[in-house]
Amino acid sequence: xxxxxxxxxxxxxxxxxxxxxxxxxxxxxxxxxxxxxxxxxxxxxxxxxxxxxxxxxxxxxxxxxxxxxxxxxxxxxxxxxxxxxxxxxxxxxxxxxxxxxxxxxxxxxxxxxxxxxxxxxxxxxxxxxxxxxxxxxxxxxxxxxxxxxxxxxxxxxxxxxxxxxxxxxxxxxxxxxxxxxxxxxxxxxxxxxxxxxxxxxxxxxxxxxxxxxxxxxxxxxxxxxxxxxxxxxxxxxxxxxxxxxxxxxxxxxxxxxxxxxxxxxxxxxxxxxxxxxxxxxxxxxxxxxxxxxxxxxxxxxxxxxxxxxxxxxxxxxxxxxxxxxxxxxxxx
Numbered sequence: 545x546x547x548x549x550x551x552x553x554x555x556x557x558x559x560x561x562x563x564x565x566x567x568x569x570x571x572x573x574x575x576x577x578x579x580x581x582x583x584x585x586x587x588x589x590x591x592x593x594x595x596x597x598x599x600x601x602x603x604x605x606x607x608x609x610x611x612x613x614x615x616x617x618x619x620x621x622x623x624x625x626x627x628x629x630x631x632x633x634x635x636x637x638x639x640x641x642x643x644x645x646x647x648x649x650x651x652x653x654x655x656x657x658x659x660x661x662x663x664x665x666x667x668x669x670x671x672x673x674x675x676x677x678x679x680x681x682x683x684x685x686x687x688x689x690x691x692x693x694x695x696x697x698x699x700x701x702x703x704x705x706x707x708x709x710x711x712x713x714x715x716x717x718x719x720x721x722x723x724x725x726x727x728x729x730x731x732x733x734x735x736x737x738x739x740x741x742x743x744x745x746x747x748x749x750x751x752x753x754x755x756x757x758x759x760x761x762x763x764x765x766x767x768x769x770x771x772x773x774x775x776x777x778x779x780x781x782x783x784x785x786x787x788x789x790x791x792x793x794x795x796x797x798x799x800x801x802x803x804x805x806x807x808x809x810x811x812x813x814x815x816x817x818x819x820x821x822x823x824x825x826x827x828x829x830x831x832x833x834x835x836x837x838x839x840x841x842x843x844x845x846x847x848x849x850x851x852x853x854x855x856x857x858x859x860x861x862x863x864x865x866x867x868x869x870x871x872x873x874x875x876x
Contacts, residue, residue: 553594553602555609562616563590566609573627580631581605604634611642620646629854633663636851640664654698656747659691665852666692673807676844678800680785680808680833683848686859689809690783694743696807697779701761706779706805708760711740713783714767714792737764740783767792776801785810785830787817793829808833813870 557563567574567587574592578585583596583605594605608630612622622630626646633640645664652659652670661667666688672679673696681689697709744753744762756762767788782788782796785808793808800806810830817826837843850863 551595551597551599551602553606555592555594555606557590557592557613559617560590562613563587563592565616565622566613567592568624568627572624573622576624576628577605577608577631580628600638604631604638607638608634608642615643615646618647622646629662632851637664652692652695652699653702654695654747655702655752656698656749659695659747661692662688662854663852665846665848666854669846669848670696672844672846673805676842677804678797678806678808678843679846680830680837680843681846681848682810682812682830682834684811684813684850684853684863686853686863687848688852688854689848690739690781691743691746693781693807693809694740695747697781697805698744698747700779700805706803707777708779709762710775710778710780711737711762711764711783712767712770712781712796713737713740714785714787737766740764740781767796770796770799773799774801775799775804777803779805780807782806782808783810785833786812786815786828788829789817789826790829790832793833797833813867 557566568576571587574585574587577583581596581601581604583594583598583601585595585605586593592609594602596602596605608627612627612630616622630642630646633642633645645661645667661670665683669679669681669688670692673693679693681693683689694709694711697706700706701709741753741764748756753762757764767782778801780799785793787810788796796808797806808830810828812828812831812834815828817828819826834845838845850867853859853863
């Protein structure tokens with residue numbers, strides 16, 4: 545690595561074939577990184593030149609090129625999307641070892657696709673799902689809390705480690721009053737449970753999902769239907785848990801039977817619980833559970849941050865913008 549005038553860094557590589565893989569077809573990878581970092585990136589032969597007035601940006605990109613080059617030499621494949629993911633991860637944590645993500649990835653094989661962690665936070669989350677009977681995952685939208693839990697449930701079902709999957713969430717409207725919904729029970733609760741259906745359909749063919757729902761292998765139901773049940777040999781996922789009351793959360797957690805796993809996911813910044821008749825804001829059962837259960841053996845609590853968002857890049861920017869505004873408005 546050699547410093548050049550005008551805020552430029554250059555990185556040289558010894559193997560032209562690997563360097564071409566690093567740069568991508570028609571320098572596609574360089575273009576992606578240039579758009580993401582607002583730096584000017586060019587190459588000549590086996591050298592890449594990084595021009596930016598921001599020293600941190602130059603350092604991150606140099607680090608990225610050196611790490612990805614080493615991974616490519618070791619036989620790892622990298623797509624343009626992987627390059628963008630790697631850049632985002634190094635921006636969040638400049639000290640991260642990309643080999644821990646891409647070479648030592650945690651794979652979850654579902655009947656329809658293989659799912660793997662897209663950042664270090666997701667890797668640790670999947671490891672928690674594999675090791676613990678109860679996992680509570682908290683973080684903003686787009687971090688993969690529910691999606692990875694559904695993937696793990698389908699994987700364990702496919703391996704015959706459980707006999708059924710149960711997906712549930714509280715039927716709380718997000719700031720809107722939908723009124724009375726037409727149809728039978730399934731049609732009434734469907735709008736609340738749509739995100740869970742979306743995750744299932746991304747990993748299984750629609751006809752397979754329908755068959756498993758009809759046979760009861762997969763059950764999707766509102767939280768109110770959990771009372772009085774004991775769930776053995778099941779993988780139970782409670783989504784949108786920030787909208788549970790304290791009584792609902794206790795009721796849900798005590799439904800766990802032998803041979804079962806539970807995952808609770810939620811975002812404590814998006815509580816939609818209605819106020820009590822006295823006008824007081826109801827306290828979220830998720831917040832209470834985090835306070836009470838953090839030291840209980842066998843229960844893992846995993847926190848995602850806005851930096852772990854893996855949806856469209858704008859989702860992360862939106863989350864950060866709202867967080868910044870809330871911090872400005874909060875009293876000191």
